[in-house]
Amino acid sequence: MAEPTNRRFLLRTRPEGRVKRSDFELSEQPVPTPAPGEVVLRTRYLSLDPTNRIWMTDVEQYMPPVAIGEVMRGLGIGEVVASASPDHKVGDLFSGLVGWQDYIAVVPKAPGWIQLPSGLPVPLPAMLGALGMTGLTAYFGLMELGKPRAGETVVVSAAAGAVGSVVGQIAKLQGCHVVGIAGGPEKCAFLRELGFDAAIDYKAEGWKAALAAACPRGIDIDFENVGGDIMNTVMARMNLHGRVVLCGLISGYNSDQRPTGPFDTILMKRLRVEGFIILDYLPRAMEGVMQLSQWMMAGKLRHHDTIVDGLEQAPEALNMLFDGKNTGKLLIKVS
Numbered sequence: 001m002a003e004p005t006n007r008r009f010l011l012r013t014r015p016e017g018r019v020k021r022s023d024f025e026l027s028e029q030p031v032p033t034p035a036p037g038e039v040v041l042r043t044r045y046l047s048l049d050p051t052n053r054i055w056m057t058d059v060e061q062y063m064p065p066v067a068i069g070e071v072m073r074g075l076g077i078g079e080v081v082a083s084a085s086p087d088h089k090v091g092d093l094f095s096g097l098v099g100w101q102d103y104i105a106v107v108p109k110a111p112g113w114i115q116l117p118s119g120l121p122v123p124l125p126a127m128l129g130a131l132g133m134t135g136l137t138a139y140f141g142l143m144e145l146g147k148p149r150a151g152e153t154v155v156v157s158a159a160a161g162a163v164g165s166v167v168g169q170i171a172k173l174q175g176c177h178v179v180g181i182a183g184g185p186e187k188c189a190f191l192r193e194l195g196f197d198a199a200i201d202y203k204a205e206g207w208k209a210a211l212a213a214a215c216p217r218g219i220d221i222d223f224e225n226v227g228g229d230i231m232n233t234v235m236a237r238m239n240l241h242g243r244v245v246l247c248g249l250i251s252g253y254n255s256d257q258r259p260t261g262p263f264d265t266i267l268m269k270r271l272r273v274e275g276f277i278i279l280d281y282l283p284r285a286m287e288g289v290m291q292l293s294q295w296m297m298a299g300k301l302r303h304h305d306t307i308v309d310g311l312e313q314a315p316e317a318l319n320m321l322f323d324g325k326n327t328g329k330l331l332i333k334v335s
């Protein structure tokens with residue numbers, strides 16, 4: 001049998017517009033061996049996130065962009081296949097920045113690596129979805145910035161995606177009237193199945209009137225994942241002193257134009273618009289995971305995912321986020 005190798009996607013050129021396979025080089029090197037204190041992880045699942053596209057671009061952002069020639073950065077779950085750490089054994093599972101590659105040697109005690117409990121009662125992908133960074137983004141973004149109160153109206157964009165689908169479910173648990181915006185009738189049916197009070201297909205004619213009809217008492221909280229026309233339309237229907245959780249602006253990530261916002265609406269309606277990056281809440285991650293797990297175990301929170309097979313699919317699969325081809329969390333099953 002051939003020796004296993006470590007396939008790695010190196011960033012070769014900064015993408016213009018959509019990501020292309022030719023923006024990367026797929027290089028192979030020997031599987032690393034662990035230095036004292038290290039373990040070697042074999043990637044099991046890779047999380048594909050809209051922010052991967054931001055990391056490829058040389059603009060000011062919350063982390064340094066990936067350098068040309070570097071392994072593409074990516075969050076994932078890896079399983080220990082070799083250990084030179086007395087505290088960790090083959091089979092242990094870790095979540096962290098595994099990168100777009102098959103294997104990585106890491107110091108498991110270094111910041112950023114989280115060991116997953118053994119005997120997980122949920123499928124592994126949920127640990128990157130509703131119980132992982134995605135769930136934490138939804139939980140802290142909504143609860144800390146949105147501060148939902150029972151009876152308020154919450155609108156979520158990209159609602160059938162990873163973060164949006166969890167935001168809507170949490171907002172329902174807070175007793176809110178929840179309206180999701182998503183592309184297409186299947187995604188809208190999925191939102192109703194999750195318990196959203198209304199689902200608006202922004203690709204259908206008359207969606208703005210449908211949004212108004214679904215929010216008869218106006219909008220108190222906009223959990224914003226998309227930006228552009230969708231954000232402007234939602235903000236125009238907000239109540240005085242409404243809150244906008246500015247979580248993402250995916251409609252602009254493939255563009256080199258800076259996004260603009262409806263500052264006149266923000267002024268006239270005295271909205272509170274707050275930018276949010278989940279990294280600021282990682283010191284409180286355990287609190288979020290405990291709450292999300294309790295809801296999941298009680299059958300009150302569902303994880304849903306779209307899984308693509310094979311590391312080699314990563315660049316093309318990333319575009320699925322921009323084409324709306326995922327429902328719930330988009331992942332690559334690597335091994």
Ligand SMILES: NC(=O)c1ccc[n+]([C@@H]2O[C@H](COP(=O)([O-])OP(=O)(O)OC[C@H]3O[C@@H](n4cnc5c(N)ncnc54)[C@H](OP(=O)(O)O)[C@@H]3O)[C@@H](O)[C@H]2O)c1
Nearest residue numbers: 050158161162163182183225248249250251276277278324
């Ligand atoms: N601030 C943070 O810390 C943080 C953390 C995680 C994620 N985020 C942000 O949260 C947002 C959602 O991320 P996610 O990981 O949960 O991805 P996701 O929602 O699972 O996938 C992206 C979805 O966005 C929608 N979309 C893409 N382009 C669009 C466009 N031009 N107009 C309208 N909708 C569009 C698509 O759904 P449709 O089929 O409905 O169009 C697609 O399925 C992103 O903006 C991301 O950057 C922020």
